[in-house]
Every structure is written in C-alpha cells, then in structure tokens.
Amino acid sequence: SPAPAPLEKVFQYIDLHQDESVQMLKEWVAIESDSVQPVPHFRQELFRMMAVAADMLQRLGAHVASVDMGSQQLPDGQSLPIPPVILAELGDDPTKATVCFYGHLDVQPADRADGWLTDPYMLTEVDGKLYGRGATDNKGPVLAWINAVSAFRALEQDLPVNIKFIIEGMEEAGSVALEELMEKEKDRFFSGVDYVVISDNLWISQRKPAVTYGTRGNSYFTVEVKCRDQDFHSGTFGGILHEPMADLVALLGSLVDSSGRILVPGIYDEVAPLTEEEINTYKAIDLDLEEYQNSSQVAKFLFDTKEEILMHLWRYPSLSIHGIEGAFDEPGAKTVIPGRVIGKFSIRLVPHMNVSEVEKQVTRHLEDVFSKRKSSNKMVVSMALGLHPWIANINSTQYIAAKRAIRTVFGTDPDMIRDGSTIPIAKMFQEIVHKRVVMIPLGAVDDGEHSQNEKINRWNYIEGTKVFAAFFFEMAQLHESPEPSSLM
C-alpha cells in the first residue's frame, strides 16, 4: 500500500533536501573523532563532535543535556577526559509512544597511508558512494535519524512519537563508563521510553534491507608472560631461559584448533541448542556465498554452506587472536628475546553464555596449560572487556513497525538478521533499563566499517532517512492499537 499523504510529503522533503543532508554528513566526517587512539588531539575532536551534535539538536528544538562522563584511566597510568554523552528529548505528549534513538559519533582510527583512496576525513562522493571515516559507522545513521525528525519540523507536521536521543562518543573504545550512566538514568531520562532504536550495523546484502534481532557479546582477554622488564640478547641468554614469547605462543596456540573449534573446556556448555525452526530462518536469508567469499578476498571459509556460515557468525562463539604487545614486529633480523609480552584475544559470546563463567573457564585453562610448561615466568590473565550477547523477540511491536516501514520505503520485506559483532548498549537497555530494542541498519554489506575506504551509499542514507520517518508513523499506529501477538 502507498504511504499516507503526510508521509509522502515528508519523503518528498527528504528527497528535495538530500544535498543538504550530504553536506551535514560532510561536516561531521571532517571532525576527527577517533576514540581508539588515546591522545589529546583526538579527545579534543571528540569533545568538539559532541558539542556540534548537541548544538544541532538544540536548534531542532530539543531539550539537550551533555552529561559529564569523568575520565578514562589508561593502562600506562595516564588519564584522559571522556567526551560527554548527549541525552536529548523532543516532545513529551503522554498520549504518544516515546522512541529513544541510540547512536555514537566516535570513529575508528583512519590514516590515508593505510590505503585510503581519498582523505578519510573529507567526505568524497564517487558514483553515489560517500567515502569517509564514520560515514556508515555511525555518523550517517545518526544524521539520518535527526534529518527524519527535522523533516517533520520543517513541514510543521506533528511528530507522531516523542523522541529521545542518547548519543555517546566512546563506543569504539568499548562504551567506556556508559553502563554507570544507564544505571543512573534508568528511572530518570529513560523512564518514559517505550522503545529503543539502534542503527549501528549493516545489512547482509548490497541492496536488500535488513532488521537485526541479535548481536554477539565479547570477552576480551590479555595474558601477560613476564620474565623481567627488559629485553635480552639471544646470543648471551638464548638457551638458558624460559622465554616469555615461547610460553605465550604455546598459550595462544592452545585456545582454538584449525577448524575454528574453541579448546577451552566447558566453553560450549551453555550455547543455546539449535532448533529445526531456527535452521529455516538461516535458509530464508539472501546470501550469495561465492560473492561474499570473493568480495572478502578470502580463498575459502571454514564452512561450505550459507547456513553453517551464518550460524558460525551469529549463534556460535568464536575465538580470535588479535596481537602481541612487546613482540618484535618490525622488518629486519633483530636477535632479541622480549622480556615481557602480552597476548590479546577475545571470545565472541552467544546466548546463553555467561561472561563471568567464560572468564573463569579461560583463566583456568590458561593456568592449566602454563603450569604444564613448568616455566619460571609469571603469567597474569585478565579480562579487559566483558560484553554480553543480546537477542530480541522479533514478534514484538517495534519489529512489526520496522518491517512495515521498510516495506513502505523499499517495497520489500527485510532480511531478519543477527550480527556477529557487539553493540554493548543493546544488552544494557534490555537488562538494566528493561526496554525493548530494535536494530534498523541503514548501510550495505560492502560499506567497510572499521576498514579503509569506509562509505555509505547516498541511496542508503536518504532512503534510510525515509525508513526512520515511516517508522515514526508505524510506531504511533501500533502504539494506539497494538497487534495481539506483539504484547510481550
């Protein structure tokens, strides 16, 4: 069915003003709001980013609070200020549903020398693709939401729902200090919220939209092996030491086998059993495995079927080894024995794995492997991040609204997908604030988030803005007369 007349007007407005939306994205991308590299320059840029966004929301007529988040202690003893979190609200009509949008305005590091074809902080359009760091993760989607709201305001049309915003600047660093804020605000800012929308992941296709109902968690470990604080010469000490690197490589080598199976005892015990019905949901997903493999430039994945690939990304845990601090990693043949090394790895968690149980299992396993080596070095295992997995009930109201909005804009039903990466706030909304979350991604599978040449398609950005506008309408309608099945 076609969109109702007021919505048609909003769509027209969004189309007519799309160049302004692209220009705004350009201004936001130009701010180097990198939260990952803990240096003063990027922190200043982050503060500027949050101020620019707060200002824009204020001009939209929202009540805006910038909440001080204190400072971040770094492992080297330094401390850096954390950018404020924006809490904003627009409209407080008690007869309307209240929808809260979460987004983040910090970005991953980006350096032209890493293989960017354009300046990462200068939004550049090539063939309808808008290249720039943060274009899809997450500045584009945040602006799409704001632009959807401002289209209503510009047309002097009543907003169908009350809107709240929570916008942070530390997501890429693991949402530092966010959990405390959620605890503090759960009966204050969040008390009137009915639904939460997050748009911080991607479709699984280049052209077919998606709605996301689950994300994996992550438990991130460091394992330090130390002999002493200084390095050794392998000519004068080689042969008489328990070398830290040899211990560490053995420890890291004990974690996962060549088929991807995690070797930590008990790790699979709590993984939700697979049901027949669930397998059918993977069959329904549009994924061209060959194309996916080619576009990823991977010779062969660990699994051969679409269903297995999706299950291993979405509903099974995985273990990845990320790096070794203190290792010699330069070109050349330096004959060093590192005196102290720190291995880093993480386990993506799925329902119903438990973060603290995983912490115990991993620690026990590493202690066991280490003790068998009878090394005189010191080993310290610690879990740096413990982020919970999240899964939603796809029959609840906000999913019905999202599907209808997508059908209105794209004329097709979305893929119902999960995501292998982690959006830490989703579980916080569910467990701490007791709110129902829906993830409505806007970007295409090839947007390259976190990678060189990140982009969002102009089409995704503009049609995505319309999806949000349509979502306001659908949410308002369902709030008045909910579907029986959606009253969870």
Ligand SMILES: Cn1cncc1C[C@H](NC(=O)CCN)C(=O)O
């Ligand atoms: C920082 N961090 C450490 N462990 C997990 C994370 C979050 C990060 N989140 C994303 O990438 C969102 C993608 N839309 C990730 O999953 O790696």
Ligand SMILES: [Zn+2]
């Ligand atoms: Zn993101």
Ligand SMILES: [Zn+2]
């Ligand atoms: Zn990201």
